[in-house]
Amino acid sequence: MIPAAFEYHRPDSVEDAVKIISDHGDEARVVAGGHSLIPMMKLRMTGLSHLVDLQGIGGLKGISVDGGTVTIGAMTTQHELIADDQLAASAPIIREAALQIADPQVRYMGTIGGNVANGDPGNDMPGLMQCLAATYTLVGPSGERTVSAREFYEAAYFTAREDDEILTSISFDASASGYAYEKQKRKIGDYATAAAGVLISKDGGSCSAASIALTNLADTPIYCEEAVAKLVGSSLSGDDISAAVAAAVGASDPSEDNRGPVEFKKHAAGVVVRTAIERAIERA
């Protein structure tokens, strides 16, 4: 399990890191926590000759909440997300989801930036970020741009990020909505068989806003527009919920693998979406 040889870089600014990756093209990769990349390198499924470690860039870490906008630096670890009380007050769904990712050792190292940039359909944060309508900030040789999480994922391991861009931060609106991140997995530390993030706001007896996104139920995360439309404006009756669940399952497109056949995954999708909607309603 020894990866192929590479040259190691530890720049101390985003500009320097961007310069190294743009000089070396697809021979260079950044490493954040390394807990998706290093296993792939050990299996020699990822070839690179320059590894650019982002840990020395101070400005990439940290969580701030400013006037209702939450901004999280890409190098913030899952452990730090869980520990942050201000974040738990502004977006409690993040702690609920992060606690269901991997195990303690992995959470000390794995970063939010690595999790969302990786493009692995099994990662939990991309669906979560679609649920929160987050925006990613990317910095490349020609400057900075932002991309919506709902538009970032193109196919497994293909995203809107260019090879010479670094994802520097993620931001979204703080919300007082009811929330839930529900994940079905085979054992603790496993990737999802099916998972769903849900946000629901109520105004009197009716649903004033909602968001639903799925993890590991297609080769990208899925924001379920149709399912959301079934809830918004409804009274959140049993029939409304069932209609939303059916729409979300209809939007999923799982493939068969060692977590089960397609029918089973669609069944699991229905269960996690329903459970998440019901829990989010309780908390709204």
Add this chain to the structure above:
Amino acid sequence: MEKMHLKLTVNGEQVETLAEPRELLIHVLRERLDITGPHIGCETSHCGACTVDMDGKSVKSCTVFAAQANGADITTIEGLGNPDGLHVLQEMFKEHHGLQCGFCTPGMITRAYRLLQENPDPTEEEVRFGMAGNLCRCTGYQNIVKSILAAAAEMNAAKEAAQ
């Protein structure tokens, strides 16, 4: 590939060594520094036998390049206690049969050490959740959990007595 000059603090001592950037921390510890307490169980980031404490975090040292650890402060099982002065966790694992073959034990204890630093008085459920990254093929976990809870109780009693 050219070797890198690494400087680390390992169990309180400054150490320097040469290693290729692609070498994993577990290999540098075991093969270059002769620190063989942390074990290699799976080498695929799953079992936790290779757990060490790095800058106050429990990490699987098979999933960290030594280059990433350059400059870090590392504690392994060797740094927690020795046969002449066992750490309370080691005492309690002995007392409560928290090990059988012992292969997972250095990782278990090193992880439990950090868990108790962060949460000195955990519930049984918190111990189980906090130890989820460490696998044991022998004990069935029951006695590992018992040992960690006993160590927490001992450490808290000692703290109270000191006050």
